[in-house]
Amino acid sequence: MIKTYGVVLIGCGHIGEQHIQEIYDKHEATIIATVDTNEKIAKSFASRFEAESYGTDYRPYLKDPRVEIVIIATYTDTHFAILRDCLLHGKHVICEKPIATNLDDAREFVRLVKESHCKVSVSHVLRYNRSYRKIKEMIDAGEIGELRMVRMNQSHHAGEEGHPWDRFIRLMQDCPPLIDCGVHYADVIQWFAESPIVAVSGISSKVDEDAPCDNYQVMLMELANGCRGYYEVGWSNNISSNNDKDFIGTKGHITLTMAQNRTDGINDKDRICVYYGDERKPDVIMDYDSVYKDMYGQYLNLIDMIENDAEGVVPIDAVYTSFRTVVLAYEAIKQGKRILIPDEHELLENV
Numbered sequence: 001m002i003k004t005y006g007v008v009l010i011g012c013g014h015i016g017e018q019h020i021q022e023i024y025d026k027h028e029a030t031i032i033a034t035v036d037t038n039e040k041i042a043k044s045f046a047s048r049f050e051a052e053s054y055g056t057d058y059r060p061y062l063k064d065p066r067v068e069i070v071i072i073a074t075y076t077d078t079h080f081a082i083l084r085d086c087l088l089h090g091k092h093v094i095c096e097k098p099i100a101t102n103l104d105d106a107r108e109f110v111r112l113v114k115e116s117h118c119k120v121s122v123s124h125v126l127r128y129n130r131s132y133r134k135i136k137e138m139i140d141a142g143e144i145g146e147l148r149m150v151r152m153n154q155s156h157h158a159g160e161e162g163h164p165w166d167r168f169i170r171l172m173q174d175c176p177p178l179i180d181c182g183v184h185y186a187d188v189i190q191w192f193a194e195s196p197i198v199a200v201s202g203i204s205s206k207v208d209e210d211a212p213c214d215n216y217q218v219m220l221m222e223l224a225n226g227c228r229g230y231y232e233v234g235w236s237n238n239i240s241s242n243n244d245k246d247f248i249g250t251k252g253h254i255t256l257t258m259a260q261n262r263t264d265g266i267n268d269k270d271r272i273c274v275y276y277g278d279e280r281k282p283d284v285i286m287d288y289d290s291v292y293k294d295m296y297g298q299y300l301n302l303i304d305m306i307e308n309d310a311e312g313v314v315p316i317d318a319v320y321t322s323f324r325t326v327v328l329a330y331e332a333i334k335q336g337k338r339i340l341i342p343d344e345h346e347l348l349e350n351v
């Protein structure tokens with residue numbers, strides 16, 4: 001039986017709903033308030049999730065001692081300022097990624113987290129995903145030899161469930177998809193390869209005229225240990241959705257197909273395949289039970305951090321280096337060159 005924490009949700013949109021739904025379903029929190037600048041949405045969340053109250057301004061709730069955990073699920077340009085307010089008021093935080101819209105704020109974000117006695121978990125949700133964790137285990141066990149190449153695509157055709165074009169337009173006012181979503185995948189490759197990204201480059205294009213910035217990107221990543229990878233992303237009315245992941249080693253490769261992307265009619269389990277030879281016949285096939293965005297796993301992890309002073313599943317340095325990677329990759333694209341990333345240790349000492 002875990003302690004019942006007082007929780008406030010700030011940002012009642014697409015991802016805020018996923019956070020609060022899981023906590024509500026598991027009945028292991030008192031939802032003190034739901035907050036959104038749009039009062040109607042805040043009110044409807046309060047009613048759906050039986051929050052004690054709702055509001056358009058989060059600040060009064062930070063003064064309430066019953067509030068112990070704040071979930072920041074607002075737009076990216078607000079994450080840093082809200083985090084700072086939460087830590088000032090002694091609240092533990094689950095904060096959506098990306099942590100900021102620029103490197104200066106990101107450094108300050110990390111510094112505040114490191115100096116605070118409160119616990120902060122940034123939503124790099126793939127770290128909680130059982131399929132990703134399984135693949136990491138297999139790579140660590142040497143099942144595909146040495147990891148040499150990682151191919152990752154995460155593109156959304158606007159209009160698919162939960163992804164209306166106007167939501168993407170608003171997200172892209174803060175950062176392009178490469179930065180917004182790329183932090184997950186810069187993190188995955190460094191986590192899997194256990195080596196830092198040392199150089200980035202890429203290409204970019206604006207494929208929808210009304211997109212507020214380039215809305216299609218490919219980022220190339222070079223890691224210190226020789227592993228290489230790319231990440232392709234687009235949010236558009238003009239490209240197809242794709243979620244292919246391929247982890248290639250010196251002895252074989254592993255593919256991951258998320259449950260929602262399977263075309264064989266089985267949509268409740270991810271499929272992990274390991275190939276050592278014939279690419280039409282996987283040598284290992286696993287239908288793997290996983291939750292794509294395990295928000296409850298993340299919530300439990302924050303509680304473990306609070307109660308046991310645990311480091312947490314997502315180290316804050318990994319959050320920072322992932323963010324820095326995508327920001328520099330976008331810079332490399334804009335400058336039309338390859339950018340070398342300073343030594344990770346040196347870079348974190350400067351935070």
Ligand SMILES: NC(=O)c1ccc[n+]([C@@H]2O[C@H](COP(=O)([O-])OP(=O)(O)OC[C@H]3O[C@@H](n4cnc5c(N)ncnc54)[C@H](O)[C@@H]3O)[C@@H](O)[C@H]2O)c1
Binds near residue numbers: 012015075096
């Ligand atoms: N971890 C993930 O996998 C994941 C997935 C999707 C989105 N995100 C991130 O979550 C954030 C929100 O994205 P979304 O898709 O839920 O957007 P959304 O538009 O669906 O919802 C955002 C909500 O926040 C509210 N809001 C904005 N500023 C506010 C403020 N200052 N105070 C209170 N409410 C405020 C908006 O009114 C809106 O209802 C973005 O940073 C995005 O990158 C993360």
